[in-house]
Amino acid sequence: MAQQPDQKCWEAMEQNGEMDGEDGVTLCRSLLDMSDEILLLILDLLDPFSLLRISTVCSTLYRVSSTDSLWAKHCMVAFGLYFRTGGADCSSKEAFKLLYMWKKLYRTLPYNRQLQDLFFSGLPPKKYWVHWLTLEEMVPLPPVQFPAPEIKEIWGITNDLLDEKHKDESLEEVQDSVYKYDWKELHSLALLHHGDYSNVQLHVLKKLSSECHEDLEWLYCQYNANRFQWLFSYWLFGLSKSCAKQLQRIYLWWQRFDKKKVAHWGSADSDVKYLASLHYITEDFWNGNLANGDENMGIQTVENYFSMCRSLLAWILGRKWGKFKQKKVYKDALEGVYRMLKDELHVSLVNHDQFWIAAKVQMSRICSLEKIAGNYVNWKIIDVLPCYRMFMATGESFYLEQIKGFLFRKQLINNWILQEENYWVSSLLPESLFQLLEYDTKIYEESLHGDTVGAHLSRLIWLYLHSGQQLYMDAMKGFVYECAYASYAAQIYESASLAAYLRI
Numbered sequence: 001m002a003q004q005p006d007q008k009c010w011e012a013m014e015q016n017g018e019m020d021g022e023d024g025v026t027l028c029r030s031l032l033d034m035s036d037e038i039l040l041l042i043l044d045l046l047d048p049f050s051l052l053r054i055s056t057v058c059s060t061l062y063r064v065s066s067t068d069s070l071w072a073k074h075c076m077v078a079f080g081l082y083f084r085t086g087g088a089d090c091s092s093k094e095a096f097k098l099l100y101m102w103k104k105l106y107r108t109l110p111y112n113r114q115l116q117d118l119f120f121s122g123l124p125p126k127k128y129w130v131h132w133l134t135l136e137e138m139v140p141l142p143p144v145q146f147p148a149p150e151i152k153e154i155w156g157i158t159n160d161l162l163d164e165k166h167k168d169e170s171l172e173e174v175q176d177s178v179y180k181y182d183w184k185e186l187h188s189l190a191l192l193h194h195g196d197y198s199n200v201q202l203h204v205l206k207k208l209s210s211e212c213h214e215d216l217e218w219l220y221c222q223y224n225a226n227r228f229q230w231l232f233s234y235w236l237f238g239l240s241k242s243c244a245k246q247l248q249r250i251y252l253w254w255q256r257f258d259k260k261k262v263a264h265w266g267s268a269d270s271d272v273k274y275l276a277s278l279h280y281i282t283e284d285f286w287n288g289n290l291a292n293g294d295e296n297m298g299i300q301t302v303e304n305y306f307s308m309c310r311s312l313l314a315w316i317l318g319r320k321w322g323k324f325k326q327k328k329v330y331k332d333a334l335e336g337v338y339r340m341l342k343d344e345l346h347v348s349l350v351n352h353d354q355f356w357i358a359a360k361v362q363m364s365r366i367c368s369l370e371k372i373a374g375n376y377v378n379w380k381i382i383d384v385l386p387c388y389r390m391f392m393a394t395g396e397s398f399y400l401e402q403i404k405g406f407l408f409r410k411q412l413i414n415n416w417i418l419q420e421e422n423y424w425v426s427s428l429l430p431e432s433l434f435q436l437l438e439y440d441t442k443i444y445e446e447s448l449h450g451d452t453v454g455a456h457l458s459r460l461i462w463l464y465l466h467s468g469q470q471l472y473m474d475a476m477k478g479f480v481y482e483c484a485y486a487s488y489a490a491q492i493y494e495s496a497s498l499a500a501y502l503r504i
Helices: 005-015 036-043 048-054 059-065 068-079 092-107 113-120 127-133 148-155 183-194 197-207 214-237 241-252 272-276 280-286 295-317 323-345 352-373 376-382 386-394 397-417 420-428 431-437 453-467 470-503
Strands: 144-147 178-181
Touching: 036 059, 036 068, 048 059, 048 068, 048 092, 068 092, 092 197, 092 214, 113 127, 113 214, 127 148, 127 197, 144 148, 148 178, 148 183, 178 183, 183 197, 214 241, 214 272, 214 280, 214 295, 241 295, 272 280, 280 295, 280 323, 295 323, 295 352, 323 352, 323 376, 323 386, 352 376, 352 386, 352 397, 376 397, 386 397, 397 420, 397 431, 397 453, 397 470, 420 470, 431 453, 431 470, 453 470
Parallel strands: none
Antiparallel strands: 144 178
16 A cells, blocks of 8 residues: 555655644645655556556646655556666656557457457568567467567577477478477477566567557557447357346346347347346446446356346246246346345446345245235236335335225225225216226326326326325215216207208
């Protein structure tokens, strides 16, 4: 951990005469009023990425933040490579930037099509990329075939380390002996010659000091902009056929989707963004919102999530439930797990066990709701209620009592409209209003707004169902009677008008 700034900065500021008064009030009115020495102490506390960002503020901070000693420390921490200007023909800042970009890019090789094209389109790759590949122990390319001077120049090893058994005897007429080696073997020889990996890095940086790094920087920009999309596509389609088919089944199980878009699954025409949007967690990964934007931890979280989905699906299908109930349990459980873990998902890796613990909590709440509902129709009625969502989020029994009361009052409304003395009312009401009074009808929050007759009746029913106050029940009955009388009057008027017309 970096040294705390307080005492060290304080002493340096006193020595430079930048403090005055008994209370130690600084005369510096801004950061740029401080001396370079003080700025260096402050910038020494920053991570390398914050240091790069602050260098873009102004020319002064760019100059100070480029100081070699600041970046030498970061090189040591990140790459085990400690040097100042002169250790290689580039600054420590430049060395950090180049090594960081290369390391990030090379890890994306399995799913980075642009990088694959550079390496595999022509063998061997361009010399610039061969230099970078010498840093890697495992390179998925065929053995290289180079003359001895080129091997010495690229890997920095001497002729005495080259084994004669690797010499290509078919090319004896060539002036320089040609050797054929696996990449791993040459990497081991380079380590043997240079002593350790940091010296291999120094050798590569020195060889590339005069090169233009535009291609590397461009590739890194592409990776930075598309890394979540690339890795998600690779995870979704890059498995073996049997595993991919199993993942597709779980990914789409009881999920509403556009069959035309899903028909292209795994092909070049796949709408991967659409597929990502089918689940909350994959949509979050696509937008870089999982695990603090770390794509590797994020995709591992996605893998753990769908591993839990597989276990949950097996558990649900093993119960003697109807298809509709199975679907509802599955969807409610997954949505509840996401709500429960959402904040944690956005900042860290969440493993399979954490998902499954959350799923068990949600399943116990679902079972409580199922017991109160009693049947699938009741369950579908209450799943839009705020108290339903609150119980799934908190597990508080208070919300269960609210749901019980809601279903009881819903039954009372249904019984009232179906009473024999109200037959004339039900026969006169428009179909749209009569449906609102039926037991199996949902009332959505969106239907409560507006000045229509249906919206007004929906509000009265909603208020009674959620509050249980009799005055709302009475107001609802009065309004229904008014609607029935109005409908009756309209029918009488139409009949009178028709009769008058016929007499004419």
